[in-house]
Amino acid sequence: MPTTPSTAARRTADELRRGLLRTARDVADDLAADAIARDQAGEPPTDEAARLREAGLLAALTPPGPGRGADWRTACAVVRRIAAADSSVGDVLARHYVHAWSGRFYAGPHHASALEEESAREQWLWTGAVRTPGPHEDTDGPDLTLRPRDTGYVLNGRRFVDTAVSVADQIVVDALCAVTGDDLLLRIPLGARGVTIEPAQDRLGQRVVGAGEVVLDRVTVPPGQVLGRRPHDEESIAPFTALAGPALRLALCHVGLGIVEGALTEARDLSRGGRAYRLPGADPDLFLTYGELASAAQTATAVVDRATEVMAQALDTGAQLDAEEPAGVAALVATAETVTSKAALHVTARVLELADAPGLDRFWRNARVLTAHYPAAHRLRSIGEHYLNGSHRAVAAAFH
Template sequence: MSTVAPSHWQTGPAPQDAKGWIARATEVAAVLATDAAERDKAGATPHAEVRLLKESGLVTLLGPAGHGGAGQDWTTAYRVVREVSKADGSIGQLLGYHYLWNWAARLVGTREQWEHVEAEAARNQWFFGGAVNPRDNDVTVTEDGDDLLFTGRKTFSTGSRVSDVTVLEGVLEGTDKHVFAIVPSDSEGLTFHDDWDNIGQRLTESGGVTLDGVRTPWSSAAGFVDKEFLPRTYNTLNVPVIQLVFVSFYLGIAAGALETAATYTRTKSRSWLHGGYDKAVDEPYVIDVYGDLTAKLWAVEALADAVALEGQALHEDPDAVTEQSRGAFEVRVAAVKARATDVALEVTSRIFEVTGARATASAEGLDRFWRNVRTHTLHDPVAYKRREVGRHVLTGELPEPTWYS
């Protein structure tokens, strides 16, 4: 990637509100779009792309303004991820996961811990990665005096090789307690494997990682005081917030697919020789498909925005989050996750119906949108999200907080 960032990012003032930061994300997307298909094929480590995110200021979007951050909230972060993902789903995912790992200190940690992490992250423009895969219960945490040692392997570690710091997760030896800690990504004993070779989201650096006695002080164990974890209901918001980040880049990828396809239809598609129309844009079935897909996408975008606002109320008063309010929010998130998955898959596959056979050429790169959505929507079965909604409607049951609900 050789495209340089717009000069006004350095010479002009930073955005001052949510609208301005979403516009900045749109500018980032415009830069990424210039060679998105080529970068997807190359599959190179996205160092330049992460540098672009830093230069734009988006990496410190959630950081405190007093330490150089933008001081924005999650409703803006979701929209920013959606905008970036229109051009490049991989970079949108990296940015969304970065926000999640940055927020992890506030989610789990003590006030002293998260204030320190957020200040340092904003001042130093840290880019976060995470070696946190709850299905792989294969990292053990042992004590060594005032330190902890993380040992084991994680199958997935999104953002690994392009991160400044990495969130680690493991189980404290002899207990069932999960320990989270943030360490420098170049820590001794932390080895990232270049083994991410999937059909989609190819630039997310989501390969495996080995932890060979990675050392960090007990004081960095998030939420622990005197070696005991202090739980809050707010700690259990990890799943609904993660799922809304997923929704954000699914919808961004779908919107990008639709915009790219529409441009192709206007400029390259040929009308069918037996249709009786001179231009593809005048064919009734083409018009109908674009209208159908756009209406479905707009509907789920509106639902996503509404659910994000509902969640923001919980973030603004963490100590007031109850099992009831958390569960009700998770049901709403499950609903939008299910719809976003279905609509994104439909949009990214049906665009070929209205672009034509020539649009399948490798040079066009239209397939990357479907590959990206199809890859990540397998993260956790959408049927279980529909089940959360259905059981709540029929019995009033709220989802039990787990790693996936």
């Protein structure tokens, strides 16, 4: 049977996917070897970023394009595998991948393409802290402000960044123009003049993510670093741009699944190795516990995988995305987030009852920090309102 161009392209894509997953497995094995020691040290992810860069994962996990990048499904699989070995590094990689999409979400196609090519070529590490559109809740005004000048803007303020704040190459933020009132999306190179970093200290979990505040003092922002302008009214945002928030939260669901898988695997290995409170011989209660935890993990995986597939289809649609679709995607992501958060906290707490081993507590600590910012009740009310009334506002509210 002759090979058609489409068949050859699919084979090439499959080979690239398998190769990328093999690389992720190798990096994960390397990270797992010293995960406990690095968690205890709690240092910025300088070495971890170097490992990702040397393995080619920073260049590979950029939006898909001719001869470069990774599709959404593959990237999420890579993130989950890395997170199972070290959820801090999985968190860094998840946010890197989604923020690398910023050009497509906010800028024009030509700007986005050039940015992605440069990112892959230079192996940039991306991070960011983009707030949801809407009125600023801070009564003192926005935390980041821009003022126009002849060569672009001047940026001032400070913003907390969840990962890689001291090691990233590009930081994506939104800021309010003090003159026009426009809400602009920007990318700021870490080495830009006027950028300083204040690392977060003594974190409960996710200790190696490199969180902290970026302080911006009269930072020059040339026009090429402005990604786009965002409407104040969230209902006026382009459908494709509306995927940005749910995409980040869904990528973090894969980090949560990685935590679940890592905790279960480590507990199982301890039980098999005779280092658990109860040995696996013929203990029906032990079988029941593992059956319950494995079922919780598989249920969360099924829900997240469904949301991942729907998100992938929406991203593939691009600018032709129907105005109604983002709300449905966001509802699935909110559901996946709810189920994953519950599973991660439950599984990581229960494994502590099965074995007493140094470092096993890190899974619960990491899950707790990863899920702490997004209360389940808030999401569930939004999901319920969307289910009953089809309210787009309710779904958008779930990502505030």
